[in-house]
Amino acid sequence: MRKPKPPAMQRSRNQIATAYAPHSLFTFEGGRGACMALPWSNNRPIDLPQVTIRTIGEQVQEYFAAWAERARRGNGLQHAVPPELSVDRRVLVDDAVRVRLGEFAFQIPDNAGYVPFPLAFACGRCGLHRVCRDVSTLERDAERFREQCPTGASSCADDWEQLDVVLTHWSGEVEPVTPAYRRWSSERNDVVELDRCTNCNEDRFYLRRPPGPLAGWHFECVRCRFPRQLLQRDKPTLRALGPLLDGGTALPAEINMEPISYRASAAYYVHGDRLLVFHDDQHLGLLANTQIPALERLISARFGYPPSDLSDADKERLLIAAGRGDEWRNQADLIAILRMLEGQNVPEQMLDAQRRTIAENEAGWARTVFAAHGQAVPGIAAACRGRADYIRKHDPLRMAVEHLTFEEEKLRGGQMADGKEVSVDVTILDPFLRPDGLDEADLQRQRSASSTRLRLLGIEEMRLIRDVRMCEYSFAYTRTSSAPTVQRDKAGAAEMPVRLRLFERVEVADAAKHPILCSLQSNEGFYLRLDEAVVRSWLGENGILLPAADAGVRIGGQLIEDFEGLQRDPDTRFSRFLDEYRREGALTRRAYPFVYTLLHTMAHHLIDTCSAMSGLDLGSFGEHLFVPDLAILVYRRGATMDLGNLSSMWRDQGDPDVGNQVLERMLNPSSLRCGSESVCNRRGGACPDCVLIPENACLTRNELLSRSALVGRGRPRFDAPAADLVGYLQVANRP
Structure with missing residues (x-):
């Protein structure tokens, strides 16, 4: 006989997927009558693009695998940790984590069941x-x-x-x-x-x-x-x-x-993740293990690597076959002129201009005519072939491909159904972002002032995105701790495994499946990309070296090569929980962790500023990093009707004298001061008084953050004893 169904309750989708997620404990209003939430079979299935479903499945697999690896370390224990004490035994096959996508039901979290508990x-x-x-x-x-x-x-x-x-x-x-x-x-x-x-x-x-x-x-x-x-x-x-x-x-x-x-809170912790929703699988499909050569070509072309095994004769042949032989003949003339001028008393600026033109031609051909030919440089090839061991959210190759897709779908995404542009440059504005009552002369002053402040912030491009599509989902829970291990005084230094458990199955079309509670959101966000020249100068002034590369290679390619080197060292790799970067003063300076810290801190600085000026709380924001492209996306989270907060904030804060008060506040030195200044600096320049945000809104649970990356006066917690950093804003503000 089937058990009678429990009663159902309705809450917001975000509440059902988090505070009232399956197996959570709660009381109704008034604090009386404790209950346990249960999965609900009659929640509607959610319509997701196939690329999103596949990505969620891959993320859940990686989440369980990374959790099991860390929970089973058994530090301080006198026995091996049984795998079934680290993760739900239903994701284990021969003691290895094997998540099967067909065992999940993707649901809209409209309702939750509940029963009285404890009895x-x-x-x-x-x-x-x-x-x-x-x-x-x-x-x-x-x-x-x-x-x-x-x-x-x-x-x-x-x-x-x-x-x-x-x-x-x-x-x-x-x-x-x-x-x-x-x-x-x-x-x-x-x-x-x-x-x-x-x-x-x-x-x-x-x-x-x-x-x-x-x-x-x-x-x-x-x-x-x-x-x-x-x-x-x-x-x-x-x-x-x-x-x-x-x-x-x-x-x-x-x-x-x-x-x-x-x-x-220790009675229940819900586990989930979020991801950008894309519809075009053209580039994302190259992340499959069978597409490694194509991925190498895409990354090499995108970051300006010339094909390494093409001779001049091969280049000429390919260009002629493409009907672009005149371009090769012009290139040959430019190279001949450059060699002649190098032996004469010609200003170096003129020679550099000639060299840049030649490099730009090569980079353009690498992205087009030569894209299907040649081999990647060793660093890029190693990264593409070794990325199976990378944590997805830290994988710079995935970031690069996602940025390319985001660029095509959103940054250059045309118009929405209501006629508004999907993406608007904040220095140009459109009729919906311009302050009321300004004439053309004032608008021009505002554009100029905004451009000046973006330059002083070291920002190359900043855009408002009106249609940031996100999927937030939850799929599992833990108790007593949100981390894979827990310590107790009576166990001494032993780290005991915290078991990650799936939500119990629900009945879906005569089959029992584990629910994944998904919420699709379309909100506003700010996209910004840092100035590559300023980033290079900032790294140089802090003695942080990039891998060697040919002229014309963009910094993103060098960062990918640096990341590949980091991943081979267990002391510097980017694990899911970033344990390696929680150790104080342990790591020498490498480019990728510092650029990541710079971008991450800039994202939190923008979130803090937008929160203060829009009235939204810090936890209602989210962030996404595209490290190789030196770009970040800060967006509004939530499924309520107040989705125009960011555009209205930008419009209301427009000012012909300063461009926009948001940019002015970000530039103001006091905005990056901290009430615990000296203590905060000694602990890495990140605390709840300054750049920390709620952990559920942060990509890394507030790791790899430091105000010193922006303003100096210290260094990140993981940085080995060395001189204080020169801040990025200090470099950007120099004439």
Whole structure:
């Protein structure tokens, strides 16, 4: 027989996917009546582009794999961590993580089911503890509670209070508070449960709740008053580690559950991610393992690498075959003139101009006529062939391909259905971004002032994007910790695995599938791209070297080569949780981490400024980095009706004298001051008083951030002892 369906509730989609996601604990308004949220079978399927579905599946696979790798390190433990204690056993095949996309249902989070939980109660007068085993028998069991009263059913106060404390464990299990106690029986090779008083065999207990910490709570036998500690052992962990207890290689602290209020955040953490939604798979398809040669050609051409194995004769042949032989003859003339001038007393500026023209011609041919020929330079080839081990959100090759797609779909994306431009340069503006009442002369002054401030910020291009499409989704949860490991005092320095668990299955078309709760959003955002020449100068002034490259190669290609070198070293690689960059003063200066920190800090600076000037809270923003292209995207998150905040903010803050107050505030030195200045500088120049934002809005949970990247006066936390940084804004402001 099927169990009756739980009741459903409606909340906002964001709430259903986060605060009320499956297996979360909550109370209704008024704080009474604790419940557990459950997956809901009747949520509608969401229509997503195939490239988005495929990407979500790949991200979930990578998330579980990275989680399992970190959770199973077992630092400080005397035994290996069983794989089923690190991740849900339903994603394990022969102890390896294998996420199967066909086992998921992509749903719109409109509704959630719920049941009362915990089903544990205490008498308000005497403290008698009662527990119901199943919600289906709750009403019948509750009617019998008074029959267990030590003073008799007729004199029972019948004043039952649902307990607001649960027992939970990092395995993901949560249970009502109970005097029952589990232990491992070596004789039976199984878990044994003791639910009676060991002194008199009574099965009724008072729950004593003295004021103060939960550690003071305990049970007391109704008959003999023998005390019983509030202690329970987690069943899945006890089954896995019970045999190790006798030999002393497993610690009781690894198995013991913890009492915690269900109102505390540690009772539940939802896990998910977000991604830009694209419709064109032309470039993104090159990220498949079978498309490595094509990816090498695309990246090489995009960042200005000339084909390394084409001789002049090959170039001439290919250009003639393409009907562009005149271009090669002009190039040959330019090279001949340059060689002649180099032996004469000609100003160096003239020679440099000639060299740039030659390099630009080569780069243009590399992107077009030569794109299908030749081999990538070793650094790019190694990155393209080794990217299978890269974490997706840190993969610079994926960033480069996403930026190219974003550029085609959004930056040059034409008009929306209402006639507005999808993308607008903030120095040019359109009728919807211009302040009211300005004549043409004032508008021209505003454009000029905005251009000046962008230059002083080291920004090459800044655009308002009106149609940033994002998909946010949640698919799993943990308890006691949002990280893959947790430490407790009673376990010493041991790091215990936190198990990442899938949402329980729902019925979808006669099949049981794990729900992935997805929300599609179309909001406004700001795109900005830094000035490459200023970035190169900033790196040079801080003694940070880029990999050697030919003239005409863009910095993005060099950053990709540098990233590939970082990934080969376990001390510098970009892991999912960036543990390598949490160590203080541990790493010498390399280009990619510093450019990443620069872009990330600039994104947070823009978010903080937009939050202050638009009235939106920091957590309502999101960010996306395109590191090789020196670009960032800051966008509004949320599915409410106030989606014009950013464009209205820009319009309202327009000023003929300063261009826009947003840019003026970003330039103001006080905007990057910190209330904990000296302490913040010593800790890397990033704290809640300055550039940190809520972790659920940040790409890296606030890692790889430092005000010093923008204004100097310190250095990032991971930087090995060295001189303070020269700030990017200091370099950009120089004549």
